[in-house]
Amino acid sequence: MSKLDKEIATLVKACVEGHRLSQERLYKMFFADMWRTCIRYVKTDDLAREALNTAFLKVFQNLSSYDAHKGTLNAWIGTIMIRTCIDLNRKECKFETATWDGELAPETAFIAPEILDRLYAQDLIKLIRLLPHATQMVFNLSVIDGYSHKEIAQRLEIGEATSRWHLSEGKKQLRELLLKHTSIKTNHHTENKVEKK
Structure with missing residues (x-):
């Protein structure tokens, strides 16, 4: 296990135990990457902020289920961000059934x-x-x-x-x-x- 992996494991454990400063540190550590994810998926900065905050709430609520053997914490949090953005957008999205001829112009x-x-x-x-x-x-x-x-x-x-x-x-x-x-x-x-x- 690398030094960074150990640091993240310690941070995750502290967050799960409810240590506020550790939660704040984790939030700041992943904020920039997750913000970029949110602004790609939603139409406005206000919706991006809503998605980001909702997703981080889910992260902290479910952090005890994170398994480092299945992937990085960044990827795990990113998946939650994407799903949250999709849920937020779902009511506005209208997917029409389309046919595909298999060719790109x-x-x-x-x-x-x-x-x-x-x-x-x-x-x-x-x-x-x-x-x-x-x-x-x-x-x-x-x-x-x-x-x-x-x-x-x-x-x-x-x-x-x-x-x-x-x-x-x-x-x-x-x-x-x-x-x-x-x-x-x-x-x-x-x-x-x-x-x-």
Whole structure:
């Protein structure tokens, strides 16, 4: 067991025993990663805060069931965050039954590297949040968090074809948003250069 693993095991034990300072330390230790997870899955910062706080409450209530042999604490907490965000969004998401022909249109499958080079992670998150709720969730689960369509279908209670359709649609819409966003940034940057001359 590494030094970090021992430290986390001690921290988890103290949190389970109800030590407030340990709970505060655990919250601060994982806050940044979990905040990024929440803002990817919900539409507003207020909803992200609600999801984060609700999920951390669940973390502290269920911390005694955490098993370090099954995975890292970060992954365990992250799963709770994602499930909480999905539950929060579920009432607003409308998944329409879709058919899937098994093909991605070429223009939806590729985003040129030079476009991505001009973006900051924060810009990308803002654009992902512009996707429709259902599409945003499927996109995040698949592309960012690496879930299979089978896992997404089970988690969201939809068909695998519907999951595939939302992923394809998400890539298509995100590509259009990226092109528009980088075009605006490039034009703004060019205008600033002209004004400085």
